[in-house]
Amino acid sequence: MTSILLTGSSRGIGAAAKSALEARGAKVIGQATRTDREDTVPSNFCEPNAPHELWHAALARSGGKIDVLVNNAGLFDPNPIERSDIEWLDAWEDTMRINLTAAAQLSRFAVRHWQERGCTGRIVHVASRAGHRGDSPAHWQYAASKGGMLAMHKSIARAYACEGILSFAITPGFTDTAMAGDYLESRGGPGLLADIPLGRVAEPEEIARLIEFCALDAPASMTGATLDANGASYVR
Template sequence: MPHILLTGASRGIGKAARAALTARGASVIPQATRAAADGTIGADFSDSLAPQALWQAALEAAGGSIDVLVNNAGLFAANPLDTLDSDWLGAWEETMRINLTAAAQLSRFAVRHWQERGVGGRIVHVASRAGHRGDSPQHWHYAAAKGGMLAMHKTIARQYAADGILSFAITPGFTDTAMAGDYLASRGGAGLLADIPLGRVATPEEVAKIIEFCALDAPPSMTGATIDANGASYVR
C-alpha cells in the first residue's frame, strides 16, 4: 500500500485523483488550503513555511514513509497588465509561490527523504498546456509557473533516475473544473472550444487516470516524460 501525498485534493482534478488512487488501494494523504475531517491536511501555500509543515504532517500520517508525491495544487487567477504595479507584482509572486515554489519545496523534501532512506520514489507534477504554448495576456504568471514546473520535472528526472527517483509531468489543457470554468466563460466558451479538435475539454477523471498511471504503473523508463491531455489543441 503506497503512501501518496496529494496536494490540491479538495476539488477538480485533485478530488478525482484521490478517488482513483484510493480505489487502487493506495493510502492517500490529501492536502487542501483548509483542513477537513476526512483527514485532509490544511496548508496554505501562500505561506512559505506551509510546505515544510505539510511534509512533516504527511510523514507522521504515513508512519514515516512517503512513496509518491503528486504536485497538483494550483492557483489560476487573472492579473491584468493595467493593474497597479504593486498589485500586479503581488499577484505574480502569489501565483509563483503556490504553483511552483511550493511544488519545488515539496519535491526537494521528497528527494532528500528517498535519498536518506536509500529507496526510490515517484513525483507526479500536474503542470499545464500553458507551460508549452503560453496563455492569455492576463495569465503570464500562470504560464511562467507551469513552464518552470516542467523544467524542474526534467531536471529531477535526469539527475536522480540512478537513485530510482522518477519524475513524470502531465500537461492538461482546459479541464472541466471550477478553476477553469470562469475562464472559459470569460473567453467565450463555445468559441474557445473551436480550438480543441476533440470538441470538448478534458474531464477531471481523465486527468486523474493519467495521475494514477504515473503514480502507480508507469515503467521506470518513462521517467522524464510529459503526457499531454488537451484534446489535440497543442501537439508537439
C-alpha cells in the same frame, strides 16, 4: 500499501485523483488551503513555511514513509497588466509560490527523504498546456509557473534516475473544473471549443487516470516524460 501525498486534493482534478488512487488501495494524504476532512492537511502555500509543515504532517500520518508525491495544487487567477505595479507583483508572487515554489520545496523534501532511506520514489507534476504554448494576456504568471514546473521536472528526472527516483509530468489543456470555469466563460464559453479538435474539454477523471498511471504503473524508463492531455489543441 503505497503512501501518496497529493496537493490540491479537495476539488476538480485533485479530488478525482484521490478517488482513483484510493480505489487502487493507496493511502492518500491530501492537502487543501481549507479543509475539515480528517484525511486532508490544511496548508496555505502562500505561507513560505507551509510546505515544510505539510511534509512533516504527511509523514506523521503515513507512518514515516511517503512513496509518491503528486504536485497538483494550483492558482489560476487573472492578473491584467493594467493593475498597479504592487497589485500585479503581488498576484505574480502568489501564483509562483503556490504553483511552483511550493512544488519545488515538496519535491526537494521528497528526494531527500528517499535518498536518506535508500529507497525509490515517484513525483508526478500536474503542469499545464500553458507551460508549452503560453496563456492569455492576463495569465503570464500562470504560464510562467507551469513552464518552470516542467523545467524542474526534467531536471529531477535527469538528476536522480540512477537512484530510482522518477519524475513524470502531465500537461492538461482546459479541464472541466471549478478553477477553469470562469476562464472558459471569459474566453467565449462554447466558442473556445473551436480551438480544440476533440470538440470538448477534458474531464477531471481523465487527468486523474494519467496521475494514477504515473504514480503507480508507469515503467521506470518513462521517467522524464511529459504526457499531454489537451484534445489536440497543442500538438508537440
